Amino acid sequence: MILRLLLAASCTALLAIPPVSAQLPRKGEPAITAQTQRSGGALTPEQTALQFDHADLAFEVLPDAQRLNGVATLRFTARAPVARLPIDLDRNLPVTAIAIDGVALPASAWTNPEGRLTITLPRPVPAGGKVTATITYGGTPHVAVKAPWDDGMVWSKTPDGRTWFATTAEGYGCDLFWPCLDFPTGEPALVDLHITVPKGLKAPSNGVLVGVDTFADGRTTWNWRAKHPNTYGIALNVGPYEEVRGTYKSRFGNSIPMFYWYLPGEKPQAEKLFAEFAPTLDFFESMIGPYPFGDEKLGVVETPHKGMEHQTINAYGNDYAKAPEGFDWLFQHEFAHEWFGNQLTAANWDDYWLHEGYGTYMQPLYGQWREGRARYATMLQGERGAIMNRMPMTQQRITTEEEVYELDKGGAGQDIYNKGSWMLHTLRNLIGDTAFFDVTRRAVYGRPDPKPGNFTPRFGSTKEYEAIVRRVTGKDYGWFFDVYLRQAALPELIETRTGTTLTLAWKVPGNGRFPLPVEVQIDGKTRTLPMTTGTATLAVPKGAHVVIDPDALVLRRSIALEAVAAWKSAQAAKAKPQ
Missing domain, CATH: 2.60.40.1730 (tricorn interacting facor f3 domain)
Known part of the structure; x- marks a missing residue:
């Protein structure tokens, strides 16, 4: 969604x-x-x-x-x-x-x-x-x-x-x-x-x-x-409706029919949007795996509402909006759900971060695929400011849709999109690209070697996803998911600098174990601190310029963003009629 x-x-x-x-x-x-x-x-x-x-x-x-x-x-x-x-x-x-x-x-x-x-x-x-x-x-x-x-x-x-x-x-x-x-x-x-x-x-x-x-x-x-x-x-x-159609020749050897149904009088805009179908499909097939419904179609229809991931007939109502990243994010996001939502369906609404977190992460990932890391970083930063951290992303029980999506019913709301995306970004940098995309393929297809005809839509869960990460990496990352999925507050990195000594320490809800590595840049040179015990101490030259996590590889507490949110809330309160 x-x-x-x-x-x-x-x-x-x-x-x-x-x-x-x-x-x-x-x-x-x-x-x-x-x-x-x-x-x-x-x-x-x-x-x-x-x-x-x-x-x-x-x-x-x-x-x-x-x-x-x-x-x-x-x-x-x-x-x-x-x-x-x-x-x-x-x-x-x-x-x-x-x-x-x-x-x-x-x-x-x-x-x-x-x-x-x-x-x-x-x-x-x-x-x-x-x-x-x-x-x-x-x-x-x-x-x-x-x-x-x-x-x-x-x-x-x-x-x-x-x-x-x-x-x-x-x-x-x-x-x-x-x-x-x-x-x-x-x-x-x-x-x-x-x-x-x-x-x-x-x-x-x-x-x-x-x-x-x-x-x-x-x-x-x-x-x-x-x-x-x-x-x-x-x-x-x-x-x-009028229709534009074509055929995509997949890297997996099959041919996939593509259709876009649009309103009369919109042919130029419709053809421009349709031109995005093949490269977007190529991105997903190269990064994730085969289009799950290649024997049916890639279908999109213009609707009088904004959009929705209707299987093989995704709703599109973005009015052909233009954006700095050069592609239609709404089309791309709903299309992502063919993998994360329609092929991989969470068996319980409580696990719908698998749909929306991955669906949201696919936009900056596509930006990186098209233009490189600068676009990826820019798009991720756009998501970062929307993370609220009011409720955990999972409640560890059987839930209804509204208990997930609506804040007043105790749900995480939009955090299953943006926080889910940033958690995946952090996980990717923690375990590396090879393992991350192997985990993703196994979660989506139920196997590491998907090919057209050797998989069908399946149900997944958070518990299964964690088990896949453990199987692929050979390590238990329960501590990672405990914080990002089962706690509302973000991990905080406490920095203490005394003379020529810099100490970093992770502070997480419940004071549990959190050995997440962190990069530190000292006078332009970057090193990775393993943080095996959750802390690290290193010597830094007097007067050295230190930047923690210079490439923003880690989702962590930001006092600046909290201040922005508080300021906006105060401004909104002032603007309300008395």
Whole structure:
């Protein structure tokens, strides 16, 4: 997901769900329940019992009425005996019919008072058994106020007044517009999408275009097929799109189709953005590994909201902005999520720094790949000033999306972007490029030698990532992750200079072990202090000029940045009307 800075700055335990009457603050209309607004969190045994094999999703978009109708055919395999199906679906989309394995159920067989559609099966399904539910539903879906930070439907118009529509669902989840399992590990192995739209409109979506059906009245149905899509990565996009396409010849020997769908009248800007696709893809393939969805497509669609990492159909709404680094950061960031989010998906929202930290680090890394270390350093410094250190990046428990992204719910907020990026920068310099990129490839692909066809999308976690670092380096870096991931405050490097003696000592929350090496420059000559015990003492000539960490290789406390933040806060308070 894009940085929230732009706006302002499998567990089986039961999770208590607020009653129907517990409506949340209305971020959009129609209002949604606490259950629908919640995405992820602890799972019930009924939820973990379902393996999601296939979703066949038929939608009809009715823009004039701002209505969405759907028929969802969901196929599951039971991991344990199942008597009921717990399916997440916003109650603003009422269910009119349900069939199990082709046999219609009476209305008394299902209930959905709060956004958890519960279907009582005609007979229990044993472990290893299969069940198919066909759900017919429709209504007025929840509208986002400020997408993509608030989720829902985005009904808009093109400059010439034609329909322009999109969905975004990372925060509140897939249940805003289709019946799903709204938690990270609930992604289906295969999805077929059939999107029916009015005459003159197109509906680019996830995966491979199977075909377009045209009706006598001019309506069209766009048929797509996608493998292993992230639940919130499934997206509807509707508009009078034009298209630019091409083929990328990968260094791994395969050819990857590339598409950009844009609004009429924007061809020059669209072609310039499209020209960034191939070099950006080459960067990721050279630094990380094969594009994970090369047998489907690299797809981008212009949307009436800022952006989102919808698998193989990334949303783009950056208005073709120009930036000093010479590339479109939004396109690059959302594209990074094809590796860090769609190929590697965190099984628990608490581990989403794996998505956003890596996704954010890819921008300065791309700057370095294009222009060198000066651009890398400049872009990193831009991120450094946004780190807040209010909460740890991980809470070490099963969390919901909002408990990670929102500060008032105890989340780390934008720190999973910027602090995550700087932690990765520090780790890279600690263990070296060879080990760092080996760790990254293993985390993304589950193996060190990815090639097209020898990997599939996978789930990862912080615990697994630490184990990969330990396996690749042969060293235990638990002390590193304890501070950067599990503590809010940054490590502080205390400098004491007495005469010709300089002493450096790390101070970390809890006063634990922190043997992070530091470079010191003395009169222009740089040496590395191993800091094995967390401290180091060295002789310096009298009057020598000393610079600690001259290349900013380490994420550590900055009193100057804290002073800037305090000053800005004071200025903002003064500016408030009394």
